[in-house]
Amino acid sequence: MKNFKHVWRALATGLAATAFTAAAQTEITFYYPVAVGGPITKTIDQMSADFEKENPGVKVKPVYAGTYQETLVKAITAQKAGTPPTTAILLSTDMYTLIDEDAIVPFEEINAGADDAAWRKSFYPAFMANSQTGGKTWGIPFQRSTIVLYWNKELFKEAGLDPNKAPANWKEMLEYAQKLTKKDASGNVTQYGVQIPSSGFPYWLFQGLTTPNGVELMNAAGTETYFDKPEVIEALQYWVDLGRKHKVMSPGVVEWGTTPKDFFEKKIAMMWTTTGNLTNVKTNAKFDFGVAMLPASKKRGSPTGGGNFYVFKKATKEQQVAAAKFAKFMTTPERAAQWGMDTGYVAVRPDAWATPKMTEYVKGFPVASVARDQLQYSVAELSTHDNQRVTKALNDGIQAALTGAKEPAAAMKDAQAEATRILRSYK
Amino acid sequence: MSRNAIHGWLLLLPALALLALFTHWPIFGTIWDSFHGTAKRGKPAPFVGLENYQVMLADEVFWKSLWNNLWFALGTIPASIVLALVMALWVNSAMRGRTWLRMAFFTPTVLPMIAVANIWLFFFTPQYGLLEQFTSLFGVAGRNWLGSESTALGCMMVVAVWKEAGFFMIFYLAALQSIPPSLAEAAAVEGAPRGWYLRRIVLPLLMPTTLFVMVNAVINAFRMVDHIVVMTRGGPNNATSLLLFHIYQVGFSFWDTGYAAALTVVLLVILAAVAIGQFVFLDRKVHYQ
Incomplete structure (x- = not known):
């Protein structure tokens, strides 16, 4: 019996220790729609690690959840069970579904500051059409696409x-x-x-x-x-x-x-x-x-498509703030440009196309800019x-x-x- | 209660508990849910009585899926059983390379359905798909097998039969090998022709296996939808939508859990009716040794 007491004490101390570190650190879970493995998960892991380095108080836990549809199923099931992710990349078209489930929170409510307001205005309007409704921004464009003719x-x-x-x-x-x-x-x-x-x-x-x-x-x-x-x-x-x-x-x-x-x-x-x-x-x-x-x-004319960042309502205020910061970090002009070059998605903001790296890339591979030029006609x-x-x-x-x-x-x-x-x- | 009875119940308890927890409780939960709407915006699901079932009567996709499923069952069950039997009889005979043949027949069962469906997707591809290349030898090319409402469901059946037959073959093979050779010898001594021996001795002795295989085939006909998800997603225009696929769509795409529960109840009733029917009526024709 005495031995058991030791075990219990050790466990209790351990639990207290984790609780303590959890309080000092904000952990955000991040559902990302891709199957395990491959170059994309590596890029995402790298970007998360970079973010943690810049924000020591925050820990990002990426969860690779399969296709868009599977990721949505996982996120909504978790939402119904009471433990949704902090943030997720889901289809821009899932916006109304997520609002109807009362699952997400608009970015204006997380940070009403002027710097974030400017950030929300930095994207192509064509991408925001699927990200805003009722005067609020529910999604932040991340990996967006459009249809082109090859x-x-x-x-x-x-x-x-x-x-x-x-x-x-x-x-x-x-x-x-x-x-x-x-x-x-x-x-x-x-x-x-x-x-x-x-x-x-x-x-x-x-x-x-x-x-x-x-x-x-x-x-x-x-x-x-x-x-x-x-x-x-x-x-x-x-x-x-x-x-x-x-x-x-x-x-x-x-x-x-x-x-x-x-x-x-x-x-x-x-x-x-x-x-x-x-x-x-x-x-x-x-x-x-x-x-x-x-x-x-x-x-x-062409429709846009692809995925947005969403932040979930049930997360704590600290988590939501950290998640918004993460979204902002992932969509800086340089990162948006890099992401576009790595994947073929359209870099989501005009200033990303003005970065030196992107200008160089487009010079060598001009067709990369076709999708961008089509955006002005996109719905x-x-x-x-x-x-x-x-x-x-x-x-x-x-x-x-x-x-x-x-x-x-x-x-x-x-x-x-x-x-x-x-x-x-x-x- | 006698000691024996208590002993017996205790032995049953683990299985009983698991069955109750994972089978019976969910069934009652589903039936209960089917009388409710869907919880939205944190509000609990309202009681709606039979409304979900009324909606179902008017739901064209449901009826289409139900009919599709009946055709699917009709097309796959007899074909896969007959094919399994033929393959088993063949690889049961003494000949060279039968191990290879057995393995070849069994391979489809081992492969995961998602992988298989992706391979078949390219078989059915218009123009350069395997099937098109084959039919073009006879000058009949240019079919879009998965893209036409008239052929898509047939293609799904072919994949299902191909996948299942090898699995059933294993059961028939085991049953064939448990038939004592003395019966064949006796028949030969009596001068019975091979066809007669097959019809009057082998097939009756295989009946318990046939019943088992048939129950499994029926369940599979209502359970196998993986290849639909990969190959057609129920299209074109619901031509390959099966009942379980429709349930999945209503439940996990539309998030209409109440209606999905009602559809599940219908599937349960169908499966229960078929299973009871098989056991009650066919059991009489089955001779267990």
Whole structure:
């Protein structure tokens, strides 16, 4: 028995010691959406360590939580269990979901000081569209992307097109794609002109068509959608026609994940995908390629995408302050520039592009700046209250039209009816 | 209570406690939750009675998933069982390289489903996928297997059968090897043809295994959704949405836990009904030695 007493005493002292250090140090847990391993986790670890060096009282604990969807599931489950992370990188479109769960706190409430107010204004307005609502800033842009068009210069040359000129508008894209579509002797297509993937999250790529066509899919409060507007239906018709009428794109639903591979295999001459794929294409394309803004219809346009910093409400005030400081540290111009160069994401603030390192990088690899130049035409990614459900309604409608199960007009009417039904309680 | 009875209950206690904690308690919890809405903004979930079930009646995706699941079950269960039996009979015969063959048949079972689904994704890829390369030899190319509503579910079934059949083969193989060789010798002496021996002796003796395999196959038909998550995410337009996938989406994408609980209850009822049916009706046809 005596021995046990010793053990208990030792344990108690140990506990007291940890409690004491915890009081002296603020620990912040940081959910980051990536699977374990790889170069990205190393970069994040390094950045966290640098931050700790600069702020001795704070300890950052990164948790690598899988895909965006898995990270959101983990964060919300932890929130429901009462122990959410202090901060997390989650999709910018999860903003309303997190607000509805009462999970996050706006940055204005953490630090109302003038220095932080200036910081919140330092980002591209296009990225803030998905980060602010009701006059408050709920998210800080970190790894943001947008859709661009990649084209294979070799195949352009073979088809007799100017290899250095991307299609500027919808009409040109169709004409180019017709010239770039090749068939074998028995009439089977061996190379498609263009590919816009439509699996998983077709709504995002669809915004690359609706935005140039001069229409937004939702209001800024996230309580209304406009899926059945004529411009939206027209945009969907164009997409459907590429595959079903003009046969310059694979018919049916095209997989997002294999699209870069299709491009590398020269099975497609042009592809629409995220700027986040830039590094991937740079490494794997065995031919000369170009990157361009999405073609215009009535104007240029593309949605933004990607992840924001959020700070959770249940954390202590000290933790929240430390987390905001961490977000600020991670988004300084130099770090934003470095992060953009390492990953292919768009550096989130204009002054990051003015840093010497970034100017040098863009000089050697000019296509890196295409996404930045497109930002002035960019709009917020579709995001509403009950976001995943509304998005699914639109996704189902788009896929039904692409597979030929429904006419575009009918598909969008159904999607709009479903979205209105889901959103009625938020009006 | 007699000493024996107490002894017996004590022996049962560990299993009973675990079952109660991890099976029965969650089931009652789910049924209870299915009569409630979803907790939002820290407010507790309100009691809504049967509303979740009414919503379900009007939920097109639910009905679509249910039908998909029935077709999926119908397409995968008989196919995987028959295939397993054929493979087992084949690798049970004395021939060269049967160890390799057994291993080849069993490999799909060992591989994790997520990895397998990623491989199959490239098999089904339009234009340069394995399947397309094969069919183009016969001049019928240009299909988008996973991207068309008419073929996507069929592709999912193929993956499931491929994954399952090897697993069931192992059970059949074990059962085949426990059949005494004297029966085959006796049949040979009596001059019974091989087909007759298979039909009247082997298959009846395999019935207990078949029942076991069938129960497992049914459960798997409602349980396997990993490949759906990787390959189609229920698309195109819900053509490959299965019941469990729909539950996952409602529960962990939409965070509508009350409705997800109601859907889970439906899945539970279906599985319980099928299991009871199998045991009650098929048990009569099964001869245990």
